[in-house]
Amino acid sequence: MVGRSPKNSPDPADNGQFSYGGLDRVLHEKARLGILTALSTRADGVLFVDLKSMCALTDGNLSRHIQVLQEAGLVDVFKHEGDGRPQTLLRLSQAGRREFLAYLDELERVIRDARPAANKLPARRKPQTPPGWLPA
Numbered sequence: 001m002v003g004r005s006p007k008n009s010p011d012p013a014d015n016g017q018f019s020y021g022g023l024d025r026v027l028h029e030k031a032r033l034g035i036l037t038a039l040s041t042r043a044d045g046v047l048f049v050d051l052k053s054m055c056a057l058t059d060g061n062l063s064r065h066i067q068v069l070q071e072a073g074l075v076d077v078f079k080h081e082g083d084g085r086p087q088t089l090l091r092l093s094q095a096g097r098r099e100f101l102a103y104l105d106e107l108e109r110v111i112r113d114a115r116p117a118a119n120k121l122p123a124r125r126k127p128q129t130p131p132g133w134l135p136a
Contacts, residue, residue, distance in 0.1 A: 022106030026072050031065050045091035
């Protein structure tokens with residue numbers, strides 16, 4: 001009989017084990033993850049121009065991601081009109097800091113789940129077809 005072997009069948013206790021509900025899409029997007037990480041390293045905040053450089057983003061791209069993060073309540077935005085040139089300072093909000101730390105905890109859970117299994121993967125050059133199965 002072709003199908004699941006007993007050793008590959010999910011354990012009913014594992015239902016949803018790999019769903020990782022804490023990986024919020026707002027935080028998980030690559031550019032926003034970089035922004036949040038940069039802001040988490042600077043409690044006093046980061047100037048827009050510096051953040052743009054740190055995250056290798058364009059003005060427009062950074063502005064859009066900041067808007068998404070601000071609407072989600074994760075980032076505080078401050079404006080300053082000094083020296084004839086407006087500046088924008090960005091900081092993680094209190095809620096943003098809490099959510100970012102919870103997000104990091106969830107990422108650590110992904111790593112804890114994946115690392116032992118990944119270390120056991122055989123070092124084959126070409127995957128072998130399981131007995132009784134045909135390539136699709």
